[in-house]
Amino acid sequence: MAEKQKYHHGNLRKSLIKAGLEHIESGRTEILSLRSLARELGVSKNAPYRHFKNRSYLIKAIADEGFSMLYDSMTENLTGIEDVKEKLSLIGLGYVRFSLKHPGLYRMMFAAAGSVKCSMSKAELESQSNLPPTFLLLSDTIKEGIEAGIFTHLGLKEATIAAWAFVHGLSSLINDSMALGFPGLDLTDEAIFRSIETVLFTGL
Amino acid sequence: MAEKQKYHHGNLRKSLIKAGLEHIESGRTEILSLRSLARELGVSKNAPYRHFKNRSYLIKAIADEGFSMLYDSMTENLTGIEDVKEKLSLIGLGYVRFSLKHPGLYRMMFAAAGSVKCSMSKAELESQSNLPPTFLLLSDTIKEGIEAGIFTHLGLKEATIAAWAFVHGLSSLINDSMALGFPGLDLTDEAIFRSIETVLFTGL
DNA sequence: AAAGAAATGTTGACAACGCCCACTTTCTTG
DNA sequence: CAAGAAAGTGGGCGTTGTCAACATTTCTTT
Numbered sequence: 313m314a315e316k317q318k319y320h321h322g323n324l325r326k327s328l329i330k331a332g333l334e335h336i337e338s339g340r341t342e343i344l345s346l347r348s349l350a351r352e353l354g355v356s357k358n359a360p361y362r363h364f365k366n367r368s369y370l371i372k373a374i375a376d377e378g379f380s381m382l383y384d385s386m387t388e389n390l391t392g393i394e395d396v397k398e399k400l401s402l403i404g405l406g407y408v409r410f411s412l413k414h415p416g417l418y419r420m421m422f423a424a425a426g427s428v429k430c431s432m433s434k435a436e437l438e439s440q441s442n443l444p445p446t447f448l449l450l451s452d453t454i455k456e457g458i459e460a461g462i463f464t465h466l467g468l469k470e471a472t473i474a475a476w477a478f479v480h481g482l483s484s485l486i487n488d489s490m491a492l493g494f495p496g497l498d499l500t501d502e503a504i505f506r507s508i509e510t511v512l513f514t515g516l
Numbered sequence: 517m518a519e520k521q522k523y524h525h526g527n528l529r530k531s532l533i534k535a536g537l538e539h540i541e542s543g544r545t546e547i548l549s550l551r552s553l554a555r556e557l558g559v560s561k562n563a564p565y566r567h568f569k570n571r572s573y574l575i576k577a578i579a580d581e582g583f584s585m586l587y588d589s590m591t592e593n594l595t596g597i598e599d600v601k602e603k604l605s606l607i608g609l610g611y612v613r614f615s616l617k618h619p620g621l622y623r624m625m626f627a628a629a630g631s632v633k634c635s636m637s638k639a640e641l642e643s644q645s646n647l648p649p650t651f652l653l654l655s656d657t658i659k660e661g662i663e664a665g666i667f668t669h670l671g672l673k674e675a676t677i678a679a680w681a682f683v684h685g686l687s688s689l690i691n692d693s694m695a696l697g698f699p700g701l702d703l704t705d706e707a708i709f710r711s712i713e714t715v716l717f718t719g720l
Numbered sequence: 721a722a723a724g725a726a727a728t729g730t731t732g733a734c735a736a737c738g739c740c741c742a743c744t745t746t747c748t749t750g
Numbered sequence: 751c752a753a754g755a756a757a758g759t760g761g762g763c764g765t766t767g768t769c770a771a772c773a774t775t776t777c778t779t780t
Contacts, residue, residue, distance in 0.1 A: 321729080345766060356730050358768085363728090367767065423627060425692035454720070463720040466711065471720045473689060473701060474682075474711050481685025485677060488629035497677060507670065507678050515717040516658070516667040516675050525758080549737060560759050562739085567757090571738065 325363040327353055332374045336416045346370065368424075375424040378417045379442035385410035386449060396457040397513055403453060404479040404508040405501065411483035418487065450476055478511055529567040531557050536578045540620045550574065572628075579628040582621045583646035589614035590653060600661040601717055607657060608683040608712040609705065615687035622687065654680055682715055 321327065331352055335344045346360045346367055364370040386406040393399045411418040451472045457463040463471055482504070489497040499507070510516070525531065535556055539548045550564045550571055568574040590610040597603045615622040655676045661667040667675055686708070693701040703711070714720070 324728080346768095347766060357766095358731080359729050361768075419627075422688065422692055423623075457720070465714045465718050466720055470703075470707065470711055473686070473703075474715050474720065477685035477689050478678075478682045478715065479685070480689060481681035481683070482677070484626065484688060485681050485684060488626055499674075499677075503674065507674055510669045511678050511682065511715060511719070513719040514669050515715070515719050516661070516670055516678065528757080550739090551737060561737095562760080563758050565739075 321353065321355055321359070324353065324355060324359060328360055328363060328370060329373050329377055332370060333377055333417070336374065336420055337414065339416055342416050342420060344371075371420065371424050374417075375421040376442050378414070378421040379446055381414070381417075382407065382410050382421075383442060383446045383449065385413075386446065396453065396460060396462055397509070400450075400453050400457065400475065400512065401505060401508050403450060404475065404512070405505050407479040408483050408486070408504050408508075409501070411487055415487045418483065422484075447472070447476075475512060479508065482507065525557065525559055525563070528557065528559060528563060532564055532567060532574060533577050533581055536574060537581060537621070540578065540624055541618065543620055546620050546624060548575075575624065575628050578621075579625040580646050582618070582625040583650055585618070585621075586611065586614050586625075587646060587650045587653065589617075590650065600657065600664060600666055601713070604654075604657050604661065604679065604716060605709060605712050607654060608679065608716070609709050611683040612687050612690070612708050612712075613705070615691055619691045622691065626688075651676075651680075679716060683712065686711065 328349055331349050332344050335349070336342065346364075347357045350357050350360055360370065364373070386403045388406050389402050390399060393402060451468065454463060454471050454475060455468055458468060458471070465471075466474060486497045486499065532553055535553050536548050539553070540546065550568075551561045554561050554564055564574065568577070590607045592610050593606050594603060597606060655672065658667060658675050658679060659672055662672055662675070669675075670678060690701045690703065
């Protein structure tokens, strides 16, 4: 039976995010248009504007979904791990693995930061974002290590930034490597894990 | 005197890259259209297509100009430095400083990697790119350190990737911080330098 | 339950864009 | 100096984001 065509879609906002996510994940193109999404959902071209002020806001929403997924990936293999260094390394590995599994989404999440069109207030932004928990997971783990006297060379803020920067850079580099056209960075999970350990706890 | 309106522009290709660069640098918007650039240069909307197969190719060209500038920034304060660690740290600082000075361009350079439309052959890409020298500068410095027995924990390839990843991640994070809406990452040059030293040579 | 308000979806329109085509003008080179 | 290549032009097509005005449905309040 064909579904009854209702005037109201029912849950257009969520559907738009989901369809947009699938579109990005499909990897065909990183460009997603409101119109094509609307078409796909069988709704008129302007319906999305009832749920998102403009295109940037939808992208931000999708990116935020991505941050939620990233958080999950970072905490995936953490149960039972007590050692702070191992915990931190596993968090990092989860981060990189997410970026490899969802390259388009990952790229979009950080590209979204540059979309200036989306000018929410800072408070508005923070309250709705899934980013802070992700940041806190890292920050708390490092705090644990500092308090245990294991990390001694940087302050909490700087150490957190440093750790994040490394896994973030690693992810970006691996992701862009083929498109940028220099020798492949095809690292195994083990190699990534070892790199993280070395850089964060030992140095080159 | 008004310039004589010639049918041929004279050096449209270079002018397009320059105008595009200025547009990005101006910071008003990261979106640049072929049509607007053509207008700006007093040339018809289709003239750019005589010099760039499509929009992606122009963007790639601008990004490449950026990589050349990045190389300059990385080598800026290197004369007379003998110590490998100090050299590497200064290269890293030059990298981060470039990204802070040219946030839009920096973002574009790496976003360009994801524009799939530009499908040159790998050889074609490498031969024309300013990226390899940048990569080599880092790689050679680390090689020097490995051969001197200073860097012992990772292989050349992995160490190079690790070093690049860190400064790249640091740059991206600082650049995106405000837009992403979490506590400011306003680091001084000294703090950046110290972070680089710590992460690359000591660990947290 | 009826009426008014709020949410949600629709159609039409406009300007901008990338890009294709056929055409014109200028430059280069035999 | 003629022929062909290189560079620039104008028209046109399909797509997009976004605004405004209108229609329908659902919620709220009396």
